Amino acid sequence: xxxxxxIRVVVAKPGLDGHDRGAKVIARALRDAGMxxxxxxxxxxPEQIVGTALQExxxxxxxxxxxxxxxxxFARVIELLRERDAEDIKVFGGGIIPEADxxxxxxxxxxxxxxxxxxTGTVVTWVNDNVGVGAA
Numbered sequence: 001x002x003x004x005x006x007i008r009v010v011v012a013k014p015g016l017d018g019h020d021r022g023a024k025v026i027a028r029a030l031r032d033a034g035m036x037x038x039x040x041x042x043x044x045x046p047e048q049i050v051g052t053a054l055q056e057x058x059x060x061x062x063x064x065x066x067x068x069x070x071x072x073x074f075a076r077v078i079e080l081l082r083e084r085d086a087e088d089i090k091v092f093g094g095g096i097i098p099e100a101d102x103x104x105x106x107x108x109x110x111x112x113x114x115x116x117x118x119x120t121g122t123v124v125t126w127v128n129d130n131v132g133v134g135a136a
Contacts, residue, residue, distance in 0.1 A: 007131050010058045012040040012049040014065060014073045022094065022116075023064035029120035030062075030127060046076035053081075053089055060131045062123075063093035070097050070105065078109040090131050094118065 011027040013020050020042055031037045038056050040049060053061050065073055074093060081087055087109075094114035097105070102113045111130060114123055 007035045007060065007127060008038070008056060008058045009035055009060045009062055009127065009131075010038045010040060010049065010053045010056060011062045011064070012044050012052070013042045014044050014046060014049060014063055014077070015067050015069050016043060017065065017067035017069075018042055019066050020064070022066075023062075025120060026062060026064070026094070026123055029124055033124040033128070035127065046073060046080055049077055050080040050084065050086070054084060054086060058089055060090040060092065060127060062127075063091065063095075065093060065095040065097065068096070070095065071101060074105055074110050075108050082109075092123075092126070094123075 009030050011023050013023050023039065027037045027039045038052060038058065040052055049061060061077065063074065063077065077091055081089055090111045091109065092112040093110060097113055097115060105113055112126055
């Protein structure tokens with residue numbers, strides 16, 4: 001079905017990780033591509049992230065996780081979206097995520113994972129193709 005108007009993406013840094021350069025780079029790339037981006041800042045809880053996504057009528061949530069807590073944090077965001085009947089909000093993410101954890105994350109409901117070195121254009125294209133008007 002896709003969305004009408006600019007795609008709205010919440011970019012968030014869950015947990016205790018204090019490194020946000022990657023999240024800021026992705027937020028800027030999405031914004032420069034014409035999307036509306038809400039960057040939540042550091043140290044957000046899954047509850048805060050989902051609350052922001054609902055309040056901002058977001059189409060997607062992008063999580064940046066470098067702390068090693070990706071399995072727990074992604075799972076909790078997906079669980080909260082289900083509880084709030086908001087499974088239409090796509091969740092994607094990136095950071096230091098071992099290859100072996102990508103398939104289990106996708107089984108949980110994470111739409112896509114981008115590992116270090118992924119060009120920003122690849123992320124922008126994925127969001128446009130999977131969240132935007134042309135999304136399946």
